[in-house]
Amino acid sequence: MAIRQSLQGLGCVLAGTLLRGSSSVFSQVVRNLKIPPEDKKKETSATMGETEIKKNRVELHLHLDGAVRPSTLLDAAKRRGIPLPADTVEGLLPHVSMDRPDSLVAMIKVFKFFIPIIQGDGETIKRIAYELCEDQAKHGVLYFEARYCPHFLTQSKLDKTMELTPTEVVELVNSGLNEGSRDFGVKARSILCLIRDNPEFSMEIVQLCDRFRNQGVVAIDLAGNEVGDMATNAEHIKAFQEAKRLGIHRTVHAGEIGGPDKVEEAVFKMDAERIGHGYHILEDPQLYAKLRDMNMHFEVCPVSSYITGAVPPNYKEHPALSFAKDGANFSINSDDPSVFRTHLSREYDLIREHWNFDDKLIAQLNLNAAEACFLPQDEKTKLIQQVKEAHGIQ
Numbered sequence: 001m002a003i004r005q006s007l008q009g010l011g012c013v014l015a016g017t018l019l020r021g022s023s024s025v026f027s028q029v030v031r032n033l034k035i036p037p038e039d040k041k042k043e044t045s046a047t048m049g050e051t052e053i054k055k056n057r058v059e060l061h062l063h064l065d066g067a068v069r070p071s072t073l074l075d076a077a078k079r080r081g082i083p084l085p086a087d088t089v090e091g092l093l094p095h096v097s098m099d100r101p102d103s104l105v106a107m108i109k110v111f112k113f114f115i116p117i118i119q120g121d122g123e124t125i126k127r128i129a130y131e132l133c134e135d136q137a138k139h140g141v142l143y144f145e146a147r148y149c150p151h152f153l154t155q156s157k158l159d160k161t162m163e164l165t166p167t168e169v170v171e172l173v174n175s176g177l178n179e180g181s182r183d184f185g186v187k188a189r190s191i192l193c194l195i196r197d198n199p200e201f202s203m204e205i206v207q208l209c210d211r212f213r214n215q216g217v218v219a220i221d222l223a224g225n226e227v228g229d230m231a232t233n234a235e236h237i238k239a240f241q242e243a244k245r246l247g248i249h250r251t252v253h254a255g256e257i258g259g260p261d262k263v264e265e266a267v268f269k270m271d272a273e274r275i276g277h278g279y280h281i282l283e284d285p286q287l288y289a290k291l292r293d294m295n296m297h298f299e300v301c302p303v304s305s306y307i308t309g310a311v312p313p314n315y316k317e318h319p320a321l322s323f324a325k326d327g328a329n330f331s332i333n334s335d336d337p338s339v340f341r342t343h344l345s346r347e348y349d350l351i352r353e354h355w356n357f358d359d360k361l362i363a364q365l366n367l368n369a370a371e372a373c374f375l376p377q378d379e380k381t382k383l384i385q386q387v388k389e390a391h392g393i394q
């Protein structure tokens with residue numbers, strides 16, 4: 001625990017050191033990360049490139065509200081008369097994204113800054129879901145699961161003239177994803193997030209998931225601030241048990257910042273079928289071995305993990321390198337592409353260039369994702385076949 005907390009603290013110190021221009025070893029390490037983008041020609045989701053690549057990827061861990069194009073934020077703010085600190089994408093980026101290692105708390109602050117621009121705005125919420133399909137198609141995605149918390153998008157303190165119910169938010173997202181899927185040839189489903197700091201939403205989110213399960217919603221998640229030693233609220237655990245009873249799929253952010261105990265709780269008390277991040281499982285080798293035996297799936301988010309300070313700011317040390325060596329079941333994901341100035345192609349560039357992952361492993365990671373997805377069995381079987389064909393797997 002102490003190591004994790006000092007790592008989080010270190011992220012802030014590192015960022016501070018970097019800002020002050022010190023030439024310490026640590027700031028050198030951070031500089032060497034070159035996050036992101038290393039190559040200016042590889043554009044971020046803010047300024048999408050034109051070339052479309054072959055569709056052969058499956059992405060399981062992607063926050064809808066972490067994937068909002070800055071240009072969409074500018075349009076929404078303009079239409080609603082919400083003042084912003086900048087009126088260009090370039091000017092807005094420092095306020096709505098992070099480009100160096102910091103902390104999960106700093107990331108959540110960034111969300112708190114820009115979410116009020118879209119809250120309660122149905123037109124924008126639907127547009128975000130639609131545009132996400134376009135962005136995913138451009139990055140070679142066959143199938144993705146986008147997650148968000150409906151309650152976070154209902155009302156804005158900046159513009160009280162618009163208000164939505166959580167049900168309306170889910171309907172708008174479903175309709176944006178449906179239309180986007182149709183227009184851009186990508187398959188999309190959604191996951192509804194319970195939020196660690198807001199147990200009051202939890203049971204209603206499970207009910208929403210149940211109600212919309214045949215209209216694109218495939219699972220629940222638990223996201224938000226995973227403070228290392230803070231106990232998970234009993235309401236969340238109850239809600240996950242209810243989801244299991246109803247036959248709703250479950251994933252949990254655990255072991256991102258928190259320790260292996262959080263992963264253990266997610267798997268054995270919340271019956272998580274997948275783990276979001278899960279990096280700190282390595283601190284408990286026995287539990288790690290047990291979860292590998294269970295074929296538990298870890299949703300790894302490379303750029304995110306460096307920027308939130310979940311892992312040390314060093315390409316040579318990532319837990320996914322152990323996952324790969326040990327044959328653990330994991331996938332590659334972009335998490336919050338707009339917030340971390342990344343996109344799936346950037347994630348794949350990183351794992352090829354810095355982790356030396358080859359085509360064979362990358363094919364396996366996409367197959368892992370297809371096998372761990374929350375589609376009904378017949379659709380999953382079809383997706384697995386598509387991934388195998390696209391990667392030339394026998």
Ligand SMILES: O=c1[nH]cnc2c1ncn2[C@@H]1O[C@H](CO)[C@@H](O)[C@H]1O
Pocket residue numbers: 063064065066108111147148149152193223224225226253256304308335336
């Ligand atoms: O990496 C992450 N870890 C934990 N919570 C996150 C992460 N990225 C985003 N969110 C949180 O999940 C909410 C629903 O999408 C977001 O609003 C954000 O607060």
